[in-house]
Amino acid sequence: MNLEEYRTLFAVTTVGLMLTAAFPTLSLVVPFPRSAERFSELWVLGPNRMAEDYPFNVRLGEEYRVFVGVGNHMGSSSYYRVCVKFRNQSQPLPDASNSTPSPLPPLFEFRFLITDGGSREAPLTFEFLEVSHMEDSCLVRRISINDVVFSVDSPSRWDPENKGFYYQLFFELWLYDLTSRSFQFHDRFVGIWLNMTGQF
Amino acid sequence: MGALKPVTILLALLVFASTLFVFNTSALSENVAASAIEKAEGLMVSAYQAVLEAERAGANVSVLVARLNVAGEGLAQAHISYRLGDFDGAARSADLCSQIGEEVRVEAYGLRGLALEEAGQRFRWTMIGSILGVAIVVGASFLGWRIFKLRYYRRVLGMRPEVVSGES
Numbered sequence: 001m002n003l004e005e006y007r008t009l010f011a012v013t014t015v016g017l018m019l020t021a022a023f024p025t026l027s028l029v030v031p032f033p034r035s036a037e038r039f040s041e042l043w044v045l046g047p048n049r050m051a052e053d054y055p056f057n058v059r060l061g062e063e064y065r066v067f068v069g070v071g072n073h074m075g076s077s078s079y080y081r082v083c084v085k086f087r088n089q090s091q092p093l094p095d096a097s098n099s100t101p102s103p104l105p106p107l108f109e110f111r112f113l114i115t116d117g118g119s120r121e122a123p124l125t126f127e128f129l130e131v132s133h134m135e136d137s138c139l140v141r142r143i144s145i146n147d148v149v150f151s152v153d154s155p156s157r158w159d160p161e162n163k164g165f166y167y168q169l170f171f172e173l174w175l176y177d178l179t180s181r182s183f184q185f186h187d188r189f190v191g192i193w194l195n196m197t198g199q200f
Numbered sequence: 201m202g203a204l205k206p207v208t209i210l211l212a213l214l215v216f217a218s219t220l221f222v223f224n225t226s227a228l229s230e231n232v233a234a235s236a237i238e239k240a241e242g243l244m245v246s247a248y249q250a251v252l253e254a255e256r257a258g259a260n261v262s263v264l265v266a267r268l269n270v271a272g273e274g275l276a277q278a279h280i281s282y283r284l285g286d287f288d289g290a291a292r293s294a295d296l297c298s299q300i301g302e303e304v305r306v307e308a309y310g311l312r313g314l315a316l317e318e319a320g321q322r323f324r325w326t327m328i329g330s331i332l333g334v335a336i337v338v339g340a341s342f343l344g345w346r347i348f349k350l351r352y353y354r355r356v357l358g359m360r361p362e363v364v365s366g367e368s
Contacts, residue, residue, distance in 0.1 A: 003349070003352060006348065006352070007345075010341065010344070010345050010348070013341070014337060014338065014341040017337040017341070018334050018337050018338065020333075021330055021333025021334045021336070021337055022330045022333070022334055023330075024326045024329065024330055025323075025326050025327045025329075025330040026330075028322075028323055028326060076252060076255060076256070077248075077251060077252060077255055077261065077265060079244075079245075079248050079272075081276075105283075108276075108280060109276045109279060109280065110272075110273075110276055111269075111272030111273065111275055111276045112269060112272060113248065113251070113265050113268045113269050113272055114265070115255075115261065115262060115265050120269070148280055148284070150284070176245070176248065178245075178249065178252075181245065
């Protein structure tokens with residue numbers, strides 16, 4: 001190596017060391033892009049806080065318990081709303097392809113404020129208080145969710161294929177949007193199927 | 201019989217008036233509940249924004265978030281009660297939410313101020329460290345280059361052509 005090449009080597013090394021020394025300050029000034037994907041989680045767990053033993057064959061007057069949870073990976077604290085809705089087989093679910101929520105009114109709701117990387121779970125206890133049962137149809141009149149009584153008047157026809165009167169308790173996730181200053185459907189929902197064929 | 205007629209009319213009027221009164225009271229409490237919920241929604245969002253700003257400034261907001269969750273529970277309860285027609289319950293829950301929301305908002309702005317001050321100090325010290333680091337690197341590099349150059353010249357000048365005997 002001649003002297004010119006040594007000079008270049010020295011200059012490059014010096015610039016590298018200078019950048020290393022200046023990095024702590026640069027990292028506070030220059031906003032480095034975050035590569036992590038931003039998303040939220042929504043889940044339902046059974047009575048033992050595990051993904052098992054979900055209530056399915058339900059009866060009048062018995063209390064059932066599930067846990068609904070939300071996880072935040074949005075890069076900052078987020079404000080969520082979880083709407084609890086009840087439907088029979090013919091009533092609409094949220095439309096995932098169009099990001100539209102179910103038009104059914106919410107019965108119960110949760111509001112969670114969660115820090116980035118954090119999660120929150122809440123228990124949900126429900127009980128069928130008034131159900132009319134006919135030969136090929138069933139009518140759920142009143143349901144209690146976390147000790148609040150709701151009139152639902154939801155009829156269901158006998159499903160010959162699956163042999164039961166099926167209902168669904170489902171949860172929609174909404175996220176507060178600071179730009180529009182309102183909750184927006186966050187395109188996530190989960191639910192549990194309930195078979196109202198147990199003895200009344 | 202003649203005396204009974206005015207009494208009957210009076211009673212009917214009283215019943216009508218009381219119905220109106222009950223209806224008005226109900227409408228009034230519905231309006232009170234609706235405005236309490238609206239106020240609580242606004243305060244909850246303001247508190248959330250304040251918490252976000254404090255978080256961006258580098259403050260630890262976990263305690264504030266936990267308290268806002270209590271306020272959120274109250275607000276959810278207020279909405280449920282309102283939908284079920286329990287306007288007094290809705291107004292009570294909304295007022296509780298408003299109270300917590302306002303407290304959290306004030307505390308969040310305080311925390312944000314502290315965090316910004318700490319961040320400013322941290323930035324100053326980091327900058328001083330970086331400037332010192334860069335100065336040391338530049339100085340050491342300059343000095344190193346001078347020494348290296350001197351040695352290099354000495355080595356090059358020390359090289360002399362040698363005549364080896366026995367070669368043509």
